[in-house]
Amino acid sequence: MTTTKSTPGHGPRRRRVIPRLEEWGKRLTVAPFGALLRPPPLESPIVAGRIRSILFLRNDGIGDMVLSTPMWRILKQRHPEIRIGIVTSSRNSAIVESDPDVDFRYDCRGNELPSLLRAARETRRISWDLVMPLIYFKKTKMALLCKLFAPKATSSMVLMRANRSERYAHLFSVVLTTSYDPSRDLMLDLMREHFERTLGLLVADDEWKLSLRPDDRGVASIRSAVADVLSADGTKGYVQVHLEAKDAFHELGVEGSLALSKELTALHPDRSVLWTASSRTADAAKRFLDVTPTPCVHFQPTASLHELVGIVRGAELVLSPDTSVVHVAAAERGPLVGLYEHFPHQWRPSHQPSRVVTPPHGQPVSAISIDAVVRECRDLLSA
Numbered sequence: 001m002t003t004t005k006s007t008p009g010h011g012p013r014r015r016r017v018i019p020r021l022e023e024w025g026k027r028l029t030v031a032p033f034g035a036l037l038r039p040p041p042l043e044s045p046i047v048a049g050r051i052r053s054i055l056f057l058r059n060d061g062i063g064d065m066v067l068s069t070p071m072w073r074i075l076k077q078r079h080p081e082i083r084i085g086i087v088t089s090s091r092n093s094a095i096v097e098s099d100p101d102v103d104f105r106y107d108c109r110g111n112e113l114p115s116l117l118r119a120a121r122e123t124r125r126i127s128w129d130l131v132m133p134l135i136y137f138k139k140t141k142m143a144l145l146c147k148l149f150a151p152k153a154t155s156s157m158v159l160m161r162a163n164r165s166e167r168y169a170h171l172f173s174v175v176l177t178t179s180y181d182p183s184r185d186l187m188l189d190l191m192r193e194h195f196e197r198t199l200g201l202l203v204a205d206d207e208w209k210l211s212l213r214p215d216d217r218g219v220a221s222i223r224s225a226v227a228d229v230l231s232a233d234g235t236k237g238y239v240q241v242h243l244e245a246k247d248a249f250h251e252l253g254v255e256g257s258l259a260l261s262k263e264l265t266a267l268h269p270d271r272s273v274l275w276t277a278s279s280r281t282a283d284a285a286k287r288f289l290d291v292t293p294t295p296c297v298h299f300q301p302t303a304s305l306h307e308l309v310g311i312v313r314g315a316e317l318v319l320s321p322d323t324s325v326v327h328v329a330a331a332e333r334g335p336l337v338g339l340y341e342h343f344p345h346q347w348r349p350s351h352q353p354s355r356v357v358t359p360p361h362g363q364p365v366s367a368i369s370i371d372a373v374v375r376e377c378r379d380l381l382s383a
Contacts, residue, residue: 219309
Protein backbone atom coordinates (compact mmCIF):
# COMPACT_ATOMS: atom_id res chain seq x y z
CA MET A 1 0.00 0.00 0.00
CA THR A 2 1.35 3.41 -0.90
CA THR A 3 0.92 6.54 1.16
CA THR A 4 1.11 10.18 0.21
CA LYS A 5 2.44 12.91 2.39
CA SER A 6 -0.05 15.73 2.80
CA THR A 7 0.89 19.36 3.16
CA PRO A 8 -0.46 20.99 6.34
CA GLY A 9 -3.52 23.03 5.49
CA HIS A 10 -3.76 21.62 1.97
CA GLY A 11 -7.22 20.15 2.51
CA PRO A 12 -8.89 23.28 3.94
CA ARG A 13 -7.19 25.47 1.33
CA ARG A 14 -8.42 23.19 -1.43
CA ARG A 15 -11.95 23.35 -0.04
CA ARG A 16 -11.78 27.14 -0.16
CA VAL A 17 -10.25 27.41 -3.64
CA ILE A 18 -12.51 24.98 -5.52
CA PRO A 19 -15.83 26.72 -4.62
CA ARG A 20 -14.31 30.04 -5.68
CA LEU A 21 -13.25 28.61 -9.03
CA GLU A 22 -16.72 27.12 -9.51
CA GLU A 23 -18.28 30.48 -8.65
CA TRP A 24 -16.16 32.31 -11.23
CA GLY A 25 -16.94 29.61 -13.79
CA LYS A 26 -20.65 30.17 -13.29
CA ARG A 27 -20.27 33.93 -13.61
CA LEU A 28 -18.44 33.54 -16.90
CA THR A 29 -20.74 30.94 -18.48
CA VAL A 30 -24.32 31.41 -17.30
CA ALA A 31 -25.01 34.78 -18.94
CA PRO A 32 -23.62 33.75 -22.37
CA PHE A 33 -25.64 30.52 -22.21
CA GLY A 34 -28.76 32.53 -21.41
CA ALA A 35 -28.20 34.76 -24.42
CA LEU A 36 -27.70 31.69 -26.59
CA LEU A 37 -30.70 29.72 -25.32
CA ARG A 38 -33.21 32.60 -25.13
CA PRO A 39 -35.92 30.56 -23.35
CA PRO A 40 -39.49 31.50 -24.32
CA PRO A 41 -40.60 34.30 -21.97
CA LEU A 42 -43.44 33.62 -19.59
CA GLU A 43 -46.10 36.16 -20.54
CA SER A 44 -48.79 34.91 -18.16
CA PRO A 45 -48.94 32.46 -15.24
CA ILE A 46 -48.92 28.80 -16.19
CA VAL A 47 -52.29 27.21 -15.45
CA ALA A 48 -52.49 23.42 -15.57
CA GLY A 49 -55.93 23.45 -17.17
CA ARG A 50 -54.73 25.59 -20.09
CA ILE A 51 -51.77 23.50 -21.27
CA ARG A 52 -51.85 20.41 -23.42
CA SER A 53 -48.53 18.74 -22.70
CA ILE A 54 -45.69 18.57 -20.16
CA LEU A 55 -42.27 17.02 -20.61
CA PHE A 56 -40.40 16.04 -17.43
CA LEU A 57 -36.61 15.59 -17.51
CA ARG A 58 -35.72 12.79 -15.10
CA ASN A 59 -32.69 11.12 -16.73
CA ASP A 60 -30.90 10.22 -13.51
CA GLY A 61 -31.45 7.66 -10.71
CA ILE A 62 -34.14 5.15 -9.78
CA GLY A 63 -34.99 6.77 -6.45
CA ASP A 64 -35.28 10.19 -8.10
CA MET A 65 -37.87 8.80 -10.51
CA VAL A 66 -39.85 7.24 -7.66
CA LEU A 67 -39.90 10.59 -5.84
CA SER A 68 -41.32 12.26 -8.95
CA THR A 69 -44.35 9.97 -9.36
CA PRO A 70 -46.81 12.25 -7.51
CA MET A 71 -46.47 14.83 -10.28
CA TRP A 72 -47.95 12.86 -13.14
CA ARG A 73 -50.32 10.96 -10.85
CA ILE A 74 -51.93 14.21 -9.67
CA LEU A 75 -51.95 15.76 -13.16
CA LYS A 76 -53.74 12.77 -14.69
CA GLN A 77 -56.30 12.73 -11.88
CA ARG A 78 -57.11 16.42 -12.25
CA HIS A 79 -56.45 16.97 -15.95
CA PRO A 80 -56.53 13.63 -17.80
CA GLU A 81 -56.36 15.45 -21.14
CA ILE A 82 -52.77 16.63 -20.55
CA ARG A 83 -50.17 14.56 -22.39
CA ILE A 84 -47.25 13.62 -20.16
CA GLY A 85 -43.78 12.72 -21.41
CA ILE A 86 -40.69 11.74 -19.45
CA VAL A 87 -37.05 11.66 -20.52
CA THR A 88 -35.65 8.72 -18.55
CA SER A 89 -32.25 7.11 -18.06
CA SER A 90 -31.15 3.52 -18.58
CA ARG A 91 -31.26 3.11 -14.80
CA ASN A 92 -34.78 4.38 -14.12
CA SER A 93 -36.75 3.77 -17.32
CA ALA A 94 -38.27 0.56 -15.93
CA ILE A 95 -40.04 2.56 -13.20
CA VAL A 96 -42.42 4.14 -15.74
CA GLU A 97 -42.45 1.62 -18.58
CA SER A 98 -45.75 0.16 -17.29
CA ASP A 99 -47.14 3.37 -15.80
CA PRO A 100 -50.56 4.16 -17.34
CA ASP A 101 -50.27 7.86 -16.44
CA VAL A 102 -47.22 8.39 -18.67
CA ASP A 103 -48.05 8.88 -22.35
CA PHE A 104 -44.54 9.18 -23.83
CA ARG A 105 -41.24 7.74 -22.62
CA TYR A 106 -37.89 8.73 -24.06
CA ASP A 107 -35.07 6.51 -22.92
CA CYS A 108 -31.82 8.42 -22.81
CA ARG A 109 -29.34 5.59 -22.28
CA GLY A 110 -26.34 7.40 -20.92
CA ASN A 111 -25.72 11.12 -21.02
CA GLU A 112 -23.34 11.09 -23.95
CA LEU A 113 -24.13 13.46 -26.81
CA PRO A 114 -25.22 10.75 -29.34
CA SER A 115 -27.73 9.39 -26.82
CA LEU A 116 -29.07 12.86 -26.04
CA LEU A 117 -29.45 13.68 -29.73
CA ARG A 118 -31.31 10.42 -30.41
CA ALA A 119 -33.74 11.18 -27.60
CA ALA A 120 -34.15 14.77 -28.81
CA ARG A 121 -35.18 13.59 -32.27
CA GLU A 122 -38.08 11.81 -30.63
CA THR A 123 -39.11 14.52 -28.17
CA ARG A 124 -39.12 17.21 -30.89
CA ARG A 125 -41.89 15.39 -32.77
CA ILE A 126 -44.30 16.87 -30.23
CA SER A 127 -44.77 20.57 -29.55
CA TRP A 128 -44.49 20.62 -25.76
CA ASP A 129 -46.13 23.45 -23.85
CA LEU A 130 -44.03 23.09 -20.70
CA VAL A 131 -40.77 21.35 -19.84
CA MET A 132 -39.88 20.74 -16.19
CA PRO A 133 -36.31 19.61 -15.43
CA LEU A 134 -36.29 17.78 -12.11
CA ILE A 135 -32.52 17.65 -11.55
CA TYR A 136 -31.79 20.65 -9.38
CA PHE A 137 -28.03 20.45 -8.88
CA LYS A 138 -27.13 20.91 -12.57
CA LYS A 139 -29.11 23.96 -13.61
CA THR A 140 -27.04 25.06 -16.59
CA LYS A 141 -27.04 21.55 -18.01
CA MET A 142 -30.79 21.30 -17.46
CA ALA A 143 -31.33 24.59 -19.30
CA LEU A 144 -29.39 23.22 -22.28
CA LEU A 145 -31.44 20.01 -22.23
CA CYS A 146 -34.70 21.98 -22.07
CA LYS A 147 -33.69 23.73 -25.29
CA LEU A 148 -32.52 20.48 -26.87
CA PHE A 149 -35.60 18.39 -26.04
CA ALA A 150 -38.34 21.04 -26.25
CA PRO A 151 -37.02 24.20 -27.97
CA LYS A 152 -40.36 26.07 -28.02
CA ALA A 153 -41.62 25.06 -24.58
CA THR A 154 -41.83 27.22 -21.50
CA SER A 155 -39.27 26.03 -18.95
CA SER A 156 -39.43 26.17 -15.16
CA MET A 157 -36.73 25.80 -12.51
CA VAL A 158 -36.86 26.05 -8.73
CA LEU A 159 -33.89 27.28 -6.73
CA MET A 160 -32.55 26.39 -3.31
CA ARG A 161 -31.90 28.96 -0.63
CA ALA A 162 -28.22 29.37 -1.50
CA ASN A 163 -28.81 29.82 -5.25
CA ARG A 164 -28.78 33.31 -6.80
CA SER A 165 -31.98 33.87 -8.74
CA GLU A 166 -30.59 36.65 -10.94
CA ARG A 167 -27.93 34.30 -12.25
CA TYR A 168 -30.33 31.61 -13.47
CA ALA A 169 -33.15 33.90 -14.58
CA HIS A 170 -31.55 34.00 -18.05
CA LEU A 171 -31.66 30.22 -18.45
CA PHE A 172 -35.35 29.43 -17.88
CA SER A 173 -38.71 30.98 -18.68
CA VAL A 174 -39.59 31.10 -14.99
CA VAL A 175 -37.31 30.79 -11.96
CA LEU A 176 -38.90 30.18 -8.57
CA THR A 177 -36.99 31.02 -5.39
CA THR A 178 -37.51 29.05 -2.18
CA SER A 179 -36.13 28.77 1.34
CA TYR A 180 -35.20 25.13 0.77
CA ASP A 181 -32.01 24.08 2.56
CA PRO A 182 -30.55 20.67 1.54
CA SER A 183 -29.00 20.20 4.99
CA ARG A 184 -32.42 20.52 6.64
CA ASP A 185 -35.24 19.71 4.24
CA LEU A 186 -36.40 16.73 2.20
CA MET A 187 -35.79 16.82 -1.54
CA LEU A 188 -39.43 15.80 -1.87
CA ASP A 189 -40.43 19.17 -0.38
CA LEU A 190 -38.50 21.07 -3.05
CA MET A 191 -40.08 18.99 -5.81
CA ARG A 192 -43.55 19.58 -4.42
CA GLU A 193 -43.02 23.35 -4.29
CA HIS A 194 -41.68 23.32 -7.86
CA PHE A 195 -44.77 21.44 -9.04
CA GLU A 196 -47.35 23.49 -7.15
CA ARG A 197 -45.96 26.92 -7.95
CA THR A 198 -45.21 26.18 -11.60
CA LEU A 199 -48.73 24.93 -12.33
CA GLY A 200 -50.69 27.05 -9.86
CA LEU A 201 -51.92 23.98 -7.99
CA LEU A 202 -52.59 23.44 -4.31
CA VAL A 203 -51.92 19.82 -3.41
CA ALA A 204 -53.17 18.20 -0.22
CA ASP A 205 -50.77 16.10 1.84
CA ASP A 206 -52.75 12.93 1.20
CA GLU A 207 -52.45 13.54 -2.57
CA TRP A 208 -48.68 14.00 -2.57
CA LYS A 209 -47.81 10.33 -2.25
CA LEU A 210 -45.24 8.21 -4.02
CA SER A 211 -46.76 5.36 -6.01
CA LEU A 212 -45.55 2.73 -8.46
CA ARG A 213 -47.25 0.84 -11.27
CA PRO A 214 -44.92 -2.13 -11.88
CA ASP A 215 -45.43 -4.87 -14.43
CA ASP A 216 -47.84 -7.33 -12.80
CA ARG A 217 -46.06 -10.28 -14.38
CA GLY A 218 -42.77 -9.39 -12.70
CA VAL A 219 -44.47 -8.98 -9.33
CA ALA A 220 -46.33 -12.28 -9.68
CA SER A 221 -43.17 -14.10 -10.74
CA ILE A 222 -41.15 -13.01 -7.71
CA ARG A 223 -44.02 -13.65 -5.33
CA SER A 224 -44.17 -17.23 -6.58
CA ALA A 225 -40.42 -17.65 -6.08
CA VAL A 226 -40.59 -16.19 -2.56
CA ALA A 227 -43.55 -18.41 -1.66
CA ASP A 228 -41.40 -21.45 -2.49
CA VAL A 229 -38.61 -20.17 -0.22
CA LEU A 230 -40.98 -19.56 2.68
CA SER A 231 -42.57 -22.96 2.22
CA ALA A 232 -39.17 -24.65 2.38
CA ASP A 233 -38.28 -22.66 5.53
CA GLY A 234 -41.65 -23.24 7.16
CA THR A 235 -42.05 -19.51 7.76
CA LYS A 236 -45.02 -17.24 7.20
CA GLY A 237 -43.34 -14.00 6.14
CA TYR A 238 -40.01 -12.31 5.51
CA VAL A 239 -37.81 -9.32 6.22
CA GLN A 240 -35.91 -7.83 3.27
CA VAL A 241 -32.31 -6.74 3.83
CA HIS A 242 -30.97 -4.74 0.90
CA LEU A 243 -27.18 -4.87 0.78
CA GLU A 244 -26.11 -2.31 -1.76
CA ALA A 245 -25.53 1.44 -1.72
CA LYS A 246 -23.47 3.74 -3.92
CA ASP A 247 -20.22 2.64 -2.26
CA ALA A 248 -18.90 0.48 0.60
CA PHE A 249 -18.81 3.43 3.02
CA HIS A 250 -22.62 3.59 2.90
CA GLU A 251 -23.21 -0.17 3.22
CA LEU A 252 -23.66 -2.37 6.27
CA GLY A 253 -21.56 -5.08 4.59
CA VAL A 254 -22.20 -8.81 4.32
CA GLU A 255 -20.74 -9.62 7.74
CA GLY A 256 -22.92 -7.00 9.42
CA SER A 257 -25.95 -8.09 7.38
CA LEU A 258 -25.41 -11.70 8.44
CA ALA A 259 -25.11 -10.76 12.12
CA LEU A 260 -28.30 -8.71 11.81
CA SER A 261 -30.10 -11.53 9.98
CA LYS A 262 -29.20 -14.04 12.70
CA GLU A 263 -30.56 -11.73 15.36
CA LEU A 264 -33.80 -11.24 13.44
CA THR A 265 -34.43 -14.92 12.81
CA ALA A 266 -33.67 -15.70 16.47
CA LEU A 267 -36.21 -13.09 17.61
CA HIS A 268 -38.76 -14.02 14.92
CA PRO A 269 -38.37 -17.71 14.04
CA ASP A 270 -41.56 -17.59 11.99
CA ARG A 271 -39.93 -15.22 9.48
CA SER A 272 -37.22 -15.62 6.87
CA VAL A 273 -34.68 -12.98 5.88
CA LEU A 274 -34.18 -12.30 2.17
CA TRP A 275 -31.16 -10.39 0.93
CA THR A 276 -31.35 -8.34 -2.26
CA ALA A 277 -28.79 -6.48 -4.36
CA SER A 278 -28.23 -5.52 -7.98
CA SER A 279 -26.58 -7.87 -10.44
CA ARG A 280 -23.31 -6.02 -9.81
CA THR A 281 -22.90 -7.50 -6.33
CA ALA A 282 -25.34 -10.42 -6.39
CA ASP A 283 -22.73 -13.11 -7.11
CA ALA A 284 -20.49 -12.01 -4.23
CA ALA A 285 -23.45 -12.02 -1.81
CA LYS A 286 -24.56 -15.48 -2.93
CA ARG A 287 -21.02 -16.86 -2.55
CA PHE A 288 -20.80 -15.42 0.95
CA LEU A 289 -24.01 -17.17 2.02
CA ASP A 290 -22.91 -20.40 0.34
CA VAL A 291 -19.86 -20.59 2.60
CA THR A 292 -21.75 -19.34 5.68
CA PRO A 293 -25.14 -21.11 5.38
CA THR A 294 -27.64 -19.81 7.91
CA PRO A 295 -31.16 -21.21 8.46
CA CYS A 296 -33.89 -19.03 6.97
CA VAL A 297 -31.43 -16.50 5.48
CA HIS A 298 -31.28 -16.42 1.67
CA PHE A 299 -30.15 -14.25 -1.20
CA GLN A 300 -33.15 -13.60 -3.44
CA PRO A 301 -32.25 -12.85 -7.07
CA THR A 302 -34.35 -10.27 -8.91
CA ALA A 303 -34.33 -10.33 -12.70
CA SER A 304 -35.85 -6.86 -13.08
CA LEU A 305 -36.75 -3.70 -11.24
CA HIS A 306 -40.36 -4.92 -11.26
CA GLU A 307 -39.32 -8.01 -9.30
CA LEU A 308 -37.47 -5.83 -6.79
CA VAL A 309 -40.67 -3.82 -6.30
CA GLY A 310 -42.47 -7.12 -5.76
CA ILE A 311 -39.99 -8.09 -3.02
CA VAL A 312 -40.48 -4.74 -1.26
CA ARG A 313 -44.25 -4.97 -1.64
CA GLY A 314 -44.45 -8.35 0.07
CA ALA A 315 -41.96 -7.68 2.89
CA GLU A 316 -43.12 -7.24 6.47
CA LEU A 317 -40.11 -4.99 7.00
CA VAL A 318 -37.43 -3.52 4.72
CA LEU A 319 -33.90 -2.63 5.83
CA SER A 320 -31.84 -0.62 3.40
CA PRO A 321 -28.93 1.81 3.23
CA ASP A 322 -29.35 5.17 1.47
CA THR A 323 -30.43 3.95 -1.95
CA SER A 324 -33.49 3.70 -4.20
CA VAL A 325 -35.02 0.86 -2.17
CA VAL A 326 -35.77 3.43 0.56
CA HIS A 327 -38.02 5.32 -1.86
CA VAL A 328 -39.57 2.16 -3.30
CA ALA A 329 -40.51 1.21 0.27
CA ALA A 330 -41.99 4.68 0.72
CA ALA A 331 -44.08 4.22 -2.41
CA GLU A 332 -45.32 0.87 -1.10
CA ARG A 333 -45.82 2.42 2.37
CA GLY A 334 -44.30 -0.56 4.17
CA PRO A 335 -42.25 -0.43 7.41
CA LEU A 336 -38.65 0.58 6.77
CA VAL A 337 -35.41 0.93 8.71
CA GLY A 338 -32.96 3.16 6.85
CA LEU A 339 -29.22 2.92 7.51
CA TYR A 340 -27.70 6.35 6.88
CA GLU A 341 -24.26 7.91 7.18
CA HIS A 342 -25.64 11.02 8.88
CA PHE A 343 -28.93 12.64 9.79
CA PRO A 344 -30.80 14.78 8.85
CA HIS A 345 -30.44 13.89 5.20
CA GLN A 346 -32.30 15.30 2.20
CA TRP A 347 -32.92 11.82 0.77
CA ARG A 348 -34.14 10.29 4.04
CA PRO A 349 -37.34 8.20 4.23
CA SER A 350 -40.43 10.24 3.47
CA HIS A 351 -43.13 8.08 5.01
CA GLN A 352 -44.36 6.40 8.14
CA PRO A 353 -43.68 3.93 9.62
CA SER A 354 -39.93 4.37 9.11
CA ARG A 355 -36.86 4.77 11.29
CA VAL A 356 -33.30 5.88 10.60
CA VAL A 357 -30.19 4.50 12.31
CA THR A 358 -26.76 6.12 11.92
CA PRO A 359 -23.18 5.28 12.98
CA PRO A 360 -21.01 7.52 15.18
CA HIS A 361 -20.19 10.77 13.41
CA GLY A 362 -17.75 10.37 10.53
CA GLN A 363 -17.79 6.58 10.60
CA PRO A 364 -19.11 4.26 7.84
CA VAL A 365 -22.52 2.62 7.94
CA SER A 366 -20.82 -0.68 8.81
CA ALA A 367 -20.02 0.86 12.22
CA ILE A 368 -23.74 1.00 13.11
CA SER A 369 -24.59 -1.01 16.20
CA ILE A 370 -26.49 -4.17 15.25
CA ASP A 371 -28.33 -3.97 18.58
CA ALA A 372 -29.61 -0.50 17.66
CA VAL A 373 -30.92 -1.77 14.33
CA VAL A 374 -32.56 -4.79 15.95
CA ARG A 375 -34.37 -2.54 18.45
CA GLU A 376 -35.90 -0.50 15.62
CA CYS A 377 -36.84 -3.66 13.74
CA ARG A 378 -38.48 -5.19 16.79
CA ASP A 379 -40.56 -2.07 17.35
CA LEU A 380 -41.77 -1.92 13.75
CA LEU A 381 -42.48 -5.65 13.49
CA SER A 382 -44.54 -5.57 16.68
CA ALA A 383 -46.46 -2.41 15.75
